[in-house]
Amino acid sequence: MLSADEKRELDAEAAHYRDRRALGIEALKIVQRHRGWISDAALGDAAAAIGLPPAELEGVASFYNLLFRRPVGRHVVLACDGVSCWIAGCERLLQAAAERHGLRPGETDADGRFTLLPVACLGACDRAPVALVDEDLHGNLDPERLAEVLARYG
Amino acid sequence: MDRPLTGNIGPDGPLDLAGYERAGGYQALRKALRDLAPADVTKMVSDSGLRGRGGAGFPTGQKWSFVPMGAAAPRPKYLVANADEMEPGTFKDRLLMEGDPHLLVEGMILAAYAVQADVAYVFMRGEYHLPARRVRQAIGEAYARGYLGPDILGSGYRLEMHVHTSAGRYLCGEETALLNALEGKRAIPRAKPPFPQAAGLWGKPTVVNNVETLCNVPHIVARGPAWYRGLGRTRDAGTKIYGASGKVRRPGAWELPMGTPIREILEEHAGGMRPGHAFRGLLPGGASTDFLVAEHLDLPMDFDSIAHAGSRLGTGTMIVLDDRTCPVGMVRNLEWFFARESCGWCTPCRDGLPWVAYVLDDLEDGRGRPEDLALLAEQARLLGPGHTYCAHAPGAMEPLQSALKYFGDDFARHAHEHRCPWR
Numbered sequence: 113m114l115s116a117d118e119k120r121e122l123d124a125e126a127a128h129y130r131d132r133r134a135l136g137i138e139a140l141k142i143v144q145r146h147r148g149w150i151s152d153a154a155l156g157d158a159a160a161a162i163g164l165p166p167a168e169l170e171g172v173a174s175f176y177n178l179l180f181r182r183p184v185g186r187h188v189v190l191a192c193d194g195v196s197c198w199i200a201g202c203e204r205l206l207q208a209a210a211e212r213h214g215l216r217p218g219e220t221d222a223d224g225r226f227t228l229l230p231v232a233c234l235g236a237c238d239r240a241p242v243a244l245v246d247e248d249l250h251g252n253l254d255p256e257r258l259a260e261v262l263a264r265y266g
Numbered sequence: 267m268d269r270p271l272t273g274n275i276g277p278d279g280p281l282d283l284a285g286y287e288r289a290g291g292y293q294a295l296r297k298a299l300r301d302l303a304p305a306d307v308t309k310m311v312s313d314s315g316l317r318g319r320g321g322a323g324f325p326t327g328q329k330w331s332f333v334p335m336g337a338a339a340p341r342p343k344y345l346v347a348n349a350d351e352m353e354p355g356t357f358k359d360r361l362l363m364e365g366d367p368h369l370l371v372e373g374m375i376l377a378a379y380a381v382q383a384d385v386a387y388v389f390m391r392g393e394y395h396l397p398a399r400r401v402r403q404a405i406g407e408a409y410a411r412g413y414l415g416p417d418i419l420g421s422g423y424r425l426e427m428h429v430h431t432s433a434g435r436y437l438c439g440e441e442t443a444l445l446n447a448l449e450g451k452r453a454i455p456r457a458k459p460p461f462p463q464a465a466g467l468w469g470k471p472t473v474v475n476n477v478e479t480l481c482n483v484p485h486i487v488a489r490g491p492a493w494y495r496g497l498g499r500t501r502d503a504g505t506k507i508y509g510a511s512g513k514v515r516r517p518g519a520w521e522l523p524m525g526t527p528i529r530e531i532l533e534e535h536a537g538g539m540r541p542g543h544a545f546r547g548l549l550p551g552g553a554s555t556d557f558l559v560a561e562h563l564d565l566p567m568d569f570d571s572i573a574h575a576g577s578r579l580g581t582g583t584m585i586v587l588d589d590r591t592c593p594v595g596m597v598r599n600l601e602w603f604f605a606r607e608s609c610g611w612c613t614p615c616r617d618g619l620p621w622v623a624y625v626l627d628d629l630e631d632g633r634g635r636p637e638d639l640a641l642l643a644e645q646a647r648l649l650g651p652g653h654t655y656c657a658h659a660p661g662a663m664e665p666l667q668s669a670l671k672y673f674g675d676d677f678a679r680h681a682h683e684h685r686c687p688w689r
């Protein structure tokens with residue numbers, strides 16, 4: 113079952129759409145926000161709340177990059193590997209993330225602090241290379257600045 | 267010079283409602299609701315020559331004119347602002363939404379009025395947290411002031427507006443896949459026809475327009491089509507947000523008259539190439555456009571001129587290739603992007619794009635063979651227009667086919683030397 117908070121958030125969104133099925137992505141994002149990731153139980157709760165078979169909602173969940181069906185760290189780092197960031201040296205950055213911080217694409221570091229995910233262009237190519245940590249965008253990164261940025265997140 | 271799209275954007279953050287009104291904001295909406303019939307607004311936009319800024323350049327007024335009107339039209343009708351902006355190398359809609367969110371909101375209300383839509387959505391990519399906050403704030407202010415809601419400014423026109431934040435997939439930007447995503451489904455394209463204007467969201471008439479397209483509308487209504495046409499330097503109307511990324515001195519985005527020559531954008535605005543780097547080519551409007559090279563630098567950046575040169579204006583934000591960056595590596599990066607973002611619906615795209623990307627891996631990693639060039643050229647043909655369900659795969663082939671044309675020697679060197687000469 114959804115928690116009271118989750119249900120309240122979903123009800124607020126419900127008014128925006130013509131049918132409850134359209135709430136699928138929103139419901140998944142809400143449980144993810146509250147529970148960190150979308151476990152099978154969370155997926156079942158979201159599906160029940162909008163009246164959709166879990167298998168059908170799973171089809172939606174598995175399609176989108178930002179819906180996490182595995183546990184993630186306390187912070188999610190979306191590192192842009194789009195073309196402008198590639199020209200600006202994002203590969204060097206990914207290498208530094210692995211060597212200095214133990215962060216590999218698609219994985220969570222040993223102490224569960226960060227999950228690193230490569231992502232398509234973040235729409236800030238004039239500040240390439242860029243990465244999004246949770247909701248904050250950081251641009252003009254190099255290995256030194258990356259270390260500084262990561263140090264800010266506990 | 268007139269900068270209708272970015273004139274309000276300054277270093278101190280976006281204007282709030284009062285500031286936007288002081289700058290002349292919502293006057294166009296007041297004028298439309300007081301003096302203009304919906305068809306008049308559509309006609310003004312048609313006469314202005316505005317073409318869609320989402321990439322395809324379809325005439326905006328004409329698009330609106332396909333929406334069924336009158337008492338017998340199916341209801342509700344929908345307007346959607348496409349704020350998915352995931353085309354690599356593109357960073358213009360973010361600028362508009364962060365910098366002047368009320369301009370988008372006013373443009374959407376006017377567009378919705380023109381087609382008599384009942385509900386409007388901003389379809390925003392999930393990674394755009396700050397733009398989402400700012401647009402939501404602007405929508406809230408517009409409701410509070412009576413610019414949105416059941417009886418806008420006492421005119422009897424009624425409109426709801428919501429922000430939908432997506433969950434990250436490039437294909438959501440394709441307008442029919444976007445409709446599926448908004449309905450809570452996998453973002454897989456729909457067959458056309460029927461076009462969204464006839465049967466879109468939940469089967470009802472729907473207009474999808476890009477953010478930048480919609481931001482032009484308040485100015486066209488306020489100052490008239492003739493003024494708007496006069497802004498362009500060529501036959502193409504209005505201003506355009508151009509951008510440049512890559513090894514230029516000052517990467518950025520600038521609002522300039524439509525038809526500003528490429529050279530002027532690169533040299534005067536982007537400051538030319540960085541010291542130690544020479545220009546080799548550029549993608550004029552995002553990842554899915556064909557390369558242009560030095561011989562094209564004096565072309566005006568407008569829809570027709572760039573199309574005549576064999577490419578597309580696309581989003582108008584260019585990605586510059588320099589002589590210290592490997593063209594094969596750049597194309598490899600692009601093709602992995604397209605392979606990863608394929609929705610998987612049709613086989614040529616789902617299976618063909620990774621295949622192309624693996625061949626490029628081979629070339630870059632020293633396993634290439636001379637016959638790989640012909641193989642890539644063949645794939646570029648087989649995945650081109652007409653062989654796949656949507657424009658994703660053909661878009662992916664644009665940088666590949668043009669790279670083979672202009673940088674073929676570099677591809678051949680990779681195959682013959684069994685290494686990337688840039689590494």
Ligand SMILES: Cc1cc2nc3c(=O)[nH]c(=O)nc-3n(C[C@H](O)[C@H](O)[C@H](O)COP(=O)(O)O)c2cc1C
Binds near residue numbers: 324437442656657658
């Ligand atoms: C694969 C693909 C991705 C697209 N992504 C976007 C996008 O992110 N934003 C956008 O405005 N248009 C995008 N488009 C174009 C839209 O399908 C549509 O043409 C556009 O939103 C129409 O708006 P306009 O007429 O105002 O340009 C994309 C098209 C394709 C084929």
Ligand code: SF4
Binds near residue numbers: 608615616655656
């Ligand atoms: S071309 Fe690619 S993205 Fe488009 S429908 Fe086919 S598989 Fe999906």
Ligand code: FES
Binds near residue numbers: 197
């Ligand atoms: S390519 Fe990285 S932000 Fe655009």
